[in-house]
Amino acid sequence: MVDYKMFELGDFVLQCGKTLRDAKLAYKTYGTLNDAKDNVIVYPTWYSGQHYENEWLIGEGKALDPAKYFIIIPNMFGNGLSTSPSNTPAPWNGPRFPNVTAYDNVKAQHKLVTELFGIETIKLVTGWSMGGLQTYHWGAMYPDMVKRILPFQGSAKCSRHxxxxxxxxxxxxxxxxxxxxxxxxxxxxxxxxxxxxxxxxxxxxxxxxxxxxxxxxxxxxxxxxxxxxxxxxxxxxxxxxxxxxxLWTWQNGDISNNEMYGGDLPKALGAIKAKAILMPASTDLYFPPEDNEIEAGHMPNAELRVIDTYWGHFAGGPGTSPDDIEVLDAALKELLAS
The missing domain is CATH 1.10.1740 (Rna Polymerase Sigma Factor; Chain: A)
Incomplete structure (x- = not known):
């Protein structure tokens, strides 16, 4: 049973100079958008994940409580629900599918948020891993719109390692x-x-x-x-x-690689106005705390808060480490209340 909706993007031009014809963005919402349209949380998906694999962080009494907030989970391009190699007709099917950046993803998500729902302010953007990469992009691309960000086990730019x-x-x-x-x-x-x-x-x-x-x-x-x-x-x-x-999107993740910042990563990080908590895991082999520490040093309103854990990257995975999830949920509640 399909539990999500499709937002029609039409012919969507990518950073690589190619066009996704009849592009679609799959999404699911939780909760109700209030009259002021100021109770919005955007929660992007992670590498290979689909919206239902994000749902472990949403629920009554949790920070992402649909009784309080209107939570939007947009599915990444390439995850099999939104426009992807597996569902695109020839000649752009399979390995001929064009390269898509995190910038492209967030630009499409912004169209969904603003054009479909008429939202002008986002209370929080949060996400794990590649969801964290998109979280940083939201903060840098739309600094006046996004009030808070909490990327967990992610980074603003893919490191060489x-x-x-x-x-x-x-x-x-x-x-x-x-x-x-x-x-x-x-x-x-x-x-x-x-x-x-x-x-x-x-x-x-x-x-x-x-x-x-x-x-x-x-x-x-x-x-x-x-x-x-x-x-x-x-x-x-x-x-x-x-x-x-x-994987290509991940490897080429960089919030400064666009016409706004011209590859200047400190400038892109410095442009993020949102109040931010950066939450790496102490033993993450993908995104070590040092990467986030460097990023926080360039961000005007960022706090580095390391989760002390031996669960590595999956401290923030789909419901795998209950103790670490409690720490994450508490930080989200604190940030939302600030």
Missing amino acids: NYVFLEGAKAALQADAAYDYGWYKEPPTRGLRAFGRVYAGWGLSQTFYRVEGDIKHMGYASLEDFLVGFWEGLFYTRDANNLLCM
Whole structure:
């Protein structure tokens, strides 16, 4: 059953100079937009995730409470619901799908927010991982519109180390002969499973794997059970070209790479007026706290608040670490009340 709606973008011109014909943005809302239209929270999706995989942070009594706020989850281009390699007709289908940036995504989301709902002020933008990348973009692209941001386990620009990790995952996927340069007739499942195993060494910390009890608490009897059931299971049902589309978006994430800031990252960070809490995880191997510390130093209203955890990047994952979720939820409540 479809539980989301489509916003028609028409012919949407991308930063790369190509056009998404008849582009569509899938989205879902929670709660009710008030008369003043000032109770809005935008909560973008993460790498490969779809809106329902964001819902763990929404609920009665939580910071993202639909009884108080109008919460919009826009799906990223490339995630299989919004316009993606898997649902675009020829000649732009599959591996011919154009490169899409986080800037393109947020520009489309802004059209949704303003043109469909008539919203002029956003109370909060928040997101995990690539959702965090989009959160930074919202703050830099629309500084007078966005009042608060809380990116968690994300960054304003993909670091070189992060880029290299993604090259390894990409190579594992593309090494499957069934991938066939993106023109596969059947899903390249061996490559997709290999992709998940590469991810497994990076998504969680060394300490997490040392404390084996956490795997068992998640319902996995052994390390191999966890590698197959959780990590291979996370990716083998996803479309390979969709994953590679979003991987390119991730690798080229940079809030300053546009006509507004001309590649000047400190200038882009300094333009973010929103009150901000940056929440990295202490053991995140993708987005170490040092990256956010540097960013906070250029932002006029930012606080760095590190989550002390051994859950690595998945401290902010889809409901995986209850203790860390409590810390995140408390910070969101505090920021919203400020």
